[in-house]
Amino acid sequence: MEELADLAGITVRTLRFYRERKLLPPPRREGRIAWYDEHHLARLRTISALLERGHTLSAIGELTEAFENGRDISEILGLAQPSEETPIRLTPEELADYFEGEVTPENLAAALDLGYIGVDGDEIVHVSRRLLEVSSILVHEGLPLAAVMAAGRRVREHADALAGLFAELLDTYASTTDAERLRPLAKAVVEAELSMALDRRLTKRD
Template structure:
């Protein structure tokens, strides 16, 4: 049965997650944080409608109820943030639900975390991307006349978009802004997505290069990462992050200079150059008419 808004839900005699009153201190004398539905949605950066959808999909444990009011805690907030992170990585809600179900049914926490993509994550993520939640109307406003089934399928396949109920989540504010600007310049969205796929391939190759350098040159004597090695790797990658970005940015700038010079030279040739060269060749040695 679908969950209802707190004011519309049926009264339950029992409680989930403890029977203390909201704000009652815990064993350590601290007041646990609790949220009503709208407060939790606001803290997680989602809509109330999305929160209820997650509850319907069993992605959240039941809230503690006090009469007709549902109370959520920090565990619910952490779960919502994990769901948002996994959606940003391209996971589907169905896949997230399966993994959460496996975890809650007693699967080893380390294995489940690894499946969720959390177990091997460094303390300092390399990317600094901010996911963006969009309604269908928002998406259409970004790309007027370009939101076709083919383009949506391509964006989903690339991992740029993930479906979340009646909304979509774009993996990156910066990529969304760049794509929007390119389309406004007159480049079709299909061409932008095709270019994005090629850029992804080259970016993966650059990432492979950097990680191979680190592994073969700095961790050649480490067959298996221990917790201490993982901390060291995190520190190394944190130091190398700005250097890698600096190298890529400089090389791209130099490549663009070379490419643009070549293109400008090609465009600057007189249109009749070849035609003018034809008669000259014909009038060359042995080619003139008598």
């Protein structure tokens, strides 16, 4: 415990306090000896980083609970299915930097529920680098992260419906091998229709 506290730059008393608050997982025990590893050190450094960013210990405790209750990463990423999206691994500090302090326990829970993020050890895995970067830009433009994710949930509902229409069309008129070949055409139709819909909406606002 003394070695771990020294490496983390905290006192043994603070380390014990974190353990009592269940911010730190228990060590591996061999008889009367307690062994800590790099995962414990990474967790302590994460706690320190979050405290420096203004999070309270209560909020960090909620974040920790959300991390540990995250879905299995293979389920989150849908590893059994091919995807054009590129997952990205982040530390909790890096994720916080993307969203200017808006990584609250509530927003984290919403992201877990949407399947945007999963937890793999001490890392967070976002299912899509593209979605992460777009969401970050929207937040930097002044949109609240909670509103961005709420919109994302609605977009997903419509995207699922559009994908269903395309799949139904292929099931009726095309073979299974045609699906991947024709996939870019479906995306092009959706992108063109969205572009025209935005034109109509923005024209009305003017």
